[in-house]
Amino acid sequence: QSTYVTYFIPTTMHRKSDHSFGSPIEKDIKIDIHDIATWPVLLQQNLSILNHDEKNTVKELLTLGQQHLFATWDPPGTNDDLKHGLFVQIKELNKSYTGGLAGYVKNARKLLASAKKGENPFEGWRPEVPTGVKLEPVTEEYVRYEQAGIRELGHCGFVLVAGGLGERLGFSGIKVALPSETVTNTSYLELYCSQILHIQTRYAAAGMQLPLAIMVSDDTITQTTELLEAKNYFGLKKDQVTILKQGKVPALLSNSAHIALASSYTLDAKPHGHGDVHSLMHSTGTARKWKNAGVRNVIFFQDTNGLAFYTLPAMLGVSEILQLDVNSLAVDRVAKQSVGAITRLVHADGRQMTINVEYNQLDPLLRNTISPQGDVNDANTGLSPFPGNINQLLFRMDPYVKVLNKTEGVMPEFVNPKYTDATRNLFKKPTRLECMMQDFPRLLPAESKVGFTVLPSWVCYSPVKNNAADAAAAVASGVPSASPYTAESDQYYIFAELLRRMGAHVNTEAPLSILGITAYPAPRIVLHPSFGLFAHEIAAKFPRPDRIRISANSTLVLEGDVTVEHLSLNGSAKIVAAPGSSIIVRANEEFGGLGVVNSGHVLKVIRPEDSAHGRKPIVDSAVVELTEVDRMRGYVLECVDMCFAATGAESKASFAGAVPMQLTKLGTGAGAAVASEVYVFNGQKLMESQEAEPVYEEEEERVYYADEDDCECCNITACLVPELRRTQKEPQEEIYYEDCTFIGYFIPELDPNMY
Numbered sequence: 001q002s003t004y005v006t007y008f009i010p011t012t013m014h015r016k017s018d019h020s021f022g023s024p025i026e027k028d029i030k031i032d033i034h035d036i037a038t039w040p041v042l043l044q045q046n047l048s049i050l051n052h053d054e055k056n057t058v059k060e061l062l063t064l065g066q067q068h069l070f071a072t073w074d075p076p077g078t079n080d081d082l083k084h085g086l087f088v089q090i091k092e093l094n095k096s097y098t099g100g101l102a103g104y105v106k107n108a109r110k111l112l113a114s115a116k117k118g119e120n121p122f123e124g125w126r127p128e129v130p131t132g133v134k135l136e137p138v139t140e141e142y143v144r145y146e147q148a149g150i151r152e153l154g155h156c157g158f159v160l161v162a163g164g165l166g167e168r169l170g171f172s173g174i175k176v177a178l179p180s181e182t183v184t185n186t187s188y189l190e191l192y193c194s195q196i197l198h199i200q201t202r203y204a205a206a207g208m209q210l211p212l213a214i215m216v217s218d219d220t221i222t223q224t225t226e227l228l229e230a231k232n233y234f235g236l237k238k239d240q241v242t243i244l245k246q247g248k249v250p251a252l253l254s255n256s257a258h259i260a261l262a263s264s265y266t267l268d269a270k271p272h273g274h275g276d277v278h279s280l281m282h283s284t285g286t287a288r289k290w291k292n293a294g295v296r297n298v299i300f301f302q303d304t305n306g307l308a309f310y311t312l313p314a315m316l317g318v319s320e321i322l323q324l325d326v327n328s329l330a331v332d333r334v335a336k337q338s339v340g341a342i343t344r345l346v347h348a349d350g351r352q353m354t355i356n357v358e359y360n361q362l363d364p365l366l367r368n369t370i371s372p373q374g375d376v377n378d379a380n381t382g383l384s385p386f387p388g389n390i391n392q393l394l395f396r397m398d399p400y401v402k403v404l405n406k407t408e409g410v411m412p413e414f415v416n417p418k419y420t421d422a423t424r425n426l427f428k429k430p431t432r433l434e435c436m437m438q439d440f441p442r443l444l445p446a447e448s449k450v451g452f453t454v455l456p457s458w459v460c461y462s463p464v465k466n467n468a469a470d471a472a473a474a475v476a477s478g479v480p481s482a483s484p485y486t487a488e489s490d491q492y493y494i495f496a497e498l499l500r501r502m503g504a505h506v507n508t509e510a511p512l513s514i515l516g517i518t519a520y521p522a523p524r525i526v527l528h529p530s531f532g533l534f535a536h537e538i539a540a541k542f543p544r545p546d547r548i549r550i551s552a553n554s555t556l557v558l559e560g561d562v563t564v565e566h567l568s569l570n571g572s573a574k575i576v577a578a579p580g581s582s583i584i585v586r587a588n589e590e591f592g593g594l595g596v597v598n599s600g601h602v603l604k605v606i607r608p609e610d611s612a613h614g615r616k617p618i619v620d621s622a623v624v625e626l627t628e629v630d631r632m633r634g635y636v637l638e639c640v641d642m643c644f645a646a647t648g649a650e651s652k653a654s655f656a657g658a659v660p661m662q663l664t665k666l667g668t669g670a671g672a673a674v675a676s677e678v679y680v681f682n683g684q685k686l687m688e689s690q691e692a693e694p695v696y697e698e699e700e701e702r703v704y705y706a707d708e709d710d711c712e713c714c715n716i717t718a719c720l721v722p723e724l725r726r727t728q729k730e731p732q733e734e735i736y737y738e739d740c741t742f743i744g745y746f747i748p749e750l751d752p753n754m755y
Contacts, residue, residue, distance in 0.1 A: 031067065033059055043070040049080050054087045061090075064105045065256065072264045082265035089267055096247025097272075098279060098410050104249060108257035108433055111415040116255055116424045121414070122345065122361070126369050129385045130344035130354040132330070132452035133318045135311075137459050138501040138535055142314055146536060149316030154204035155296035156312075157397070158196055159281070160214045161274045161437065162189075162224065162303040169467050169484065170632050174223045178464060178484070179629060180306040181491045182637045183524050183555055183601070188304050189227060191529075193234035195309045198529035209240040211290055215277045217246050244280040248272065251430035252415075260430040268430055274391075275435030278409035287404055291397050298400060300393040300437060304464040306491045308392060311453075311460045313534050315394055318453045325399045326441050326450045328356070331457040333388030335377045336363065338479060340438070341386035342452045354450035356389040356438040387454045390461045391438055399448060407443050411435035458497060462490035468634060472516030481517045484632045489519035495538070496525050496550075502539055504548035514605055515634040521603050523550050528559035547588055555601045555642070559650075561676065566591045568683070571598035571641060572657075575681055578648030582676050583663065587683030594683030598641035598659065605635050643684040647677065659686065 032038045036047065039062065047055065061069060073083065094100045099107075114121075135142045166175045176189040186194075193212070200210040216224050225243060228234070233241055248269035251260040260268040277300065281287040290298065297316060301308045311329070319327045330342050340356040357365065363375040378385050417424075417431040441450045457480075464487045466474060471483035480486070496506045509522040532538040541558075542548060547566035550556060554569045560577030566588035573596045577583045587593035606626065630636050639657030646653065647663065663679035 031062060033062055040067050040070050042073045042075075043067075046070075046073055046076050046083065049076050049083065050087075054084070057087055057090055060102065064102060066105075066259055068258060069261065069267075074264075079265065086265045086267070089269070093248065093250060093267065093269060097249060098408060101250070104433065105257045105259075107413060108252055108415065109255075111413060111433065112252070112255045112257060112417065115415055115417060118424075120364075120368075122357075122365050124348045125345040125365075126347075127357070127362075127365055127386075128344040128346055128370075130342055130450070130452060131322070132342070132387065132454060133322070134387075134454040135314055135318075136456065137311070138498065138539075143536070145317035145321065146313040146534065147317065148320050149313040149318070150203070150536075152297055152316040152320060153199050153202075153313060154208060154210070155294060156199065156316075157211045157290045157295040157298045158192075158213070159277060159298060159300045160189075160192060160212065160303065161277055161300060161391075162214050162216060162220065164217075164303055165219050169464065171628050174220045174227070175303050175464070176224065177227055178304060179488075181488045181524070181526060182629065182633070183526050183557060186526075187227075188306060189224075190231065190234045191306055192301075192308070193236050195529045195533055197235045198533050199309075199312075208294065209237060211240050211242065211286075211293070211295065212236065213242040213244055213281065213286055215244045215246055215274070215280060217271060218248070221245050242284070242286050244277065244284060244286070246271065246276045246280065249432050251432045252417075253427065253430055255425065270432045272432070273411075273434040274437045275411035275439060277437050278404065278411060278440055280409070282404040282409040287397075287401050291401050296397050298395050298397055300391075300395075302391055302463060304487065305390070305392070305461060306487060307458075307460050307462050307494060310494060310534065311455050313536075314455070315453045318451070319394055319396065322451055323449055324394075324451045325396050325444065325448045326354075327394040328389060328438065328450075328452045329392040329394070329460060330387035330389055330452045330454045331461050332454065333384045333386065334382075335375045335384045337384070337388065340389040341375075341384065342389050343386055351446065353441055353444070354452075355441050356436070357386075362386065387452055389438060390463075392460075393438060393440070395440075399444070403440075403443050403445075411437070412439050412442050458490060459494055462487045468515040468517065468632065475517055483517050484629075485514055485517050485634060486519045488633065489521060492522070492524045492526065493520060495527050496523055498535060498538055499525070499542065499545060499548065499550075502542060503545040504542065504550070505546075506548070506550045507552040509552040512603075512605075517634075522553045522555070522601075524555040524601065525550070526555075526557045528557070530560050531558045531562055547591055549588060553600060560647075566593060568593070568595035571596055571600035571643070571686075572639065573643040573684075574645070574658075576646035576650045576653075577679075578646065578650045580676055581647040581679065583645070583647065583679045583681055584666070585681045587681060589683075594685055596643050596683050596685070598643060598684070598686040600639075600641060601657075602638045602640055603635050604638055606630065641686055643686075645681045645684075647679055659684065 036044060043058065047058075050058065058070075061067075069086075090101070097104050133145070135145060160176070162174070162176045164175045166173055166178060169175070169178075171178060176192075177187050179185045180188050180191050196210055196212055200208070204210055214224060221243065228238075228241065249272045251268040251270050252258065253260045262268040287298070297319070299312065315327060315329055318324065328342050333339055333341060336359065338359050340358050341362050342354065343357045343362065344352065344354045345357075346352050359375075367374040375384065375386075377383055413433045413435050415431055415433055418428040420426040420428055441448070444450065463482050464484050465482035468483060468485075471481035471486075475481050496508070499506050506523060506525075508520055511518050512521045527533075527538065532541050539545075541562065542564050544565060548564065549568040551570040555572035556569055557574040557576075558564070559575070560579070561582040562575050562577050562585060563582070564585040567585055568588040568590070575583055575585060587596055589595045626636070639655070641659055642655075642657045643661050644653075644655075644658040645661040645663055651660070661681065661684045663681055666678040666680055668677060
């Protein structure tokens with residue numbers, strides 16, 4: 001029996017003058033798949049150059065209504081190699097999608113029809129606030145959860161979703177090669193690998209390797225593998241790192257799921273979304289292999305969030321205590337903020353699931369069900385009751401593998417076409433099916449436990465998503481900038497704030513606006529994972545935090561087995577204990593040390609005219625070439641003087657501004673596993689202090705505010721400059737507003753009229 005299909009008008013695959021794609025008009029031209037005479041003429045002419053497999057692919061495409069793909073072919077003998085290349089691409093696309101192109105087109109037509117009708121994907125579902133735990137770092141409750149999770153650290157596997165290039169940020173490389181901060185220029189990939197290595201060394205059983213899988217794309221696989229090879233996998237073993245390459249899916253021109261062409265012999269293909277990571281974990285056998293090797297938990301994380309792992313023990317503790325199969329790390333969210341919300345959905349038939357609901361879907365869902373006002377803040381907290389999803393997920397391995405075996409990791413899909421008008425017939429540009437990794441709970445059985453862990457963003461979430469212009473626009477609209485500048489600032493801030501909460505005296509430099517983005521540029525504190533990664537580890541390295549004094553513009557880098565008994569820092573210092581040695585820091589003048597005083601680091605803001613020419617004045621008569629990293633941030637960080645004390649081979653390292661310091665050897669101490677050489681660092685003064693040591697008073701309470709409005713009744717916020725997400729440690733003048741109980745700290749650097 002002959003199979004007939006409708007012929008799609010070939011000219012409508014090109015962009016028309018009204019900038020729309022596709023067409024609602026289709027000619028009723030019937031094609032008999034088994035009668036070549038009914039095929040497009042240009043395709044008939046080229047059949048002689050096609051092999052058997054290519055002809056079968058042609059039949060499949062014709063069956064799917066994709067005749068337009070051959071409408072602009074040249075006669076035989078012209079561009080034949082490109083024609084064969086098209087079939088190679090089609091074969092790859094067919095293989096990378098579960099169900100092949102036939103399944104893709106079928107799913108696309110169903111989803112596009114639903115989108116055209118405007119159907120509600122949550123019809124019959126009622127939203128509720130899900131089960132979870134909200135924690136504040138360095139509190140008794142936090143410590144309890146952290147202690148509960150410590151025993152699970154040595155049984156973790158890690159999945160980095162790193163498919164992105166940095167082009168949109170103004171960076172020509174892969175995003176994981178970006179420096180997380182510019183004091184040490186540690187890349188994100190190096191940071192993640194060194195953190196995993198630290199967890200493995202300290203918490204895993206002897207011989208146990210904690211595996212890392214990295215999902216890459218065609219665009220990033222070469223640069224990612226070259227970076228790993230060049231840096232010897234940053235200390236990890238090659239066989240503990242798995243590369244998962246994500247495929248692409250065809251872009252679509254019309255509601256009939258006609259495939260778009262990038263050129264006459266190349267399909268327009270786009271990423272399918274990070275939800276593919278689950279099917280790749282299954283199809284490559286990675287998840288099953290990890291489970292058999294003793295991995296009990298798997299953590300999925302994003303490519304440029306340098307704060308990803310600092311709260312991992314607490315998150316593991318929440319999963320252990322609540323016995324969660326899926327645990328989403330979340331942050332406080334204000335109503336209508338452009339971030340997805342963790343939501344429990346209850347269906348009229350009794351079904352329940354806890355999933356991420358995108359912000360543009362949450363408001364209408366709430367309006368149609370439980371809240372006529374839609375997505376609004378809670379009157380008591382000033383925050384949405386639905387926590388914000390940051391796409392960091394913790395799965396228990398056993399149920400994860402069981403679901404993968406049942407579903408092959410195929411995630412629910414969605415389509416989001418941009419229509420030209422209300423008829424929803426024409427697209428502004430080609431669309432495609434997408435899937436998201438956070439939708440995995442949709443695949444879980446009804447008895448599964450899904451929850452969340454909410455933590456302040458300063459301790460767990462500060463990604464690099466926007467270039468400077470987009471970041472400034474985000475700030476102007478009241479949204480966190482997610483810029484290279486703020487991500488670097490937060491990379492320093494987390495350690496400064498943890499030390500403050502432990503009782504150390506750490507000053508904060510005045511906020512600085514660069515390229516329309518405001519953040520705290522200093523103090524710059526960098527704690528290498530080998531020094532301490534988690535709050536309880538860092539606390540053990542500062543046994544007397546009350547004897548720590550760090551001035552506002554100081555820079556401190558600590559690496560290896562270093563214990564800071566007392567320190568007065570007004571400048572820059574880097575202290576590195578090589579493996580097999582330890583260093584004790586006794587460098588506070590009040591307690592017998594010298595202190596550290598030098599010129600330190602200087603942040604030089606790039607002027608617009610400098611950036612345009614790729615050059616930046618460093619001193620009056622000197623210039624240096626600007627890098628992409630400099631231009632992305634809008635500044636250059638110059639090291640003038642830095643006290644440098646190190647043991648072993650590290651002591652021979654050199655860098656701009658380094659002033660080497662001799663250590664005093666105490667002798668040999670008995671470590672946990674091996675004896676180590678013990679040294680003392682007493683400090684180094686290159687100049688008299690230019691900044692008086694700050695005097696601190698006890699604070700009864702420190703209040704941390706959200707990214708946007710905290711007070712509904714008077715619309716006053718602690719974050720008038722949206723990037724100022726934290727109050728300063730130093731006591732400030734308190735302000736009491738008559739309209740409410742809001743209490744803030746006056747920041748003198750800001751215009752008082754703003755208050």
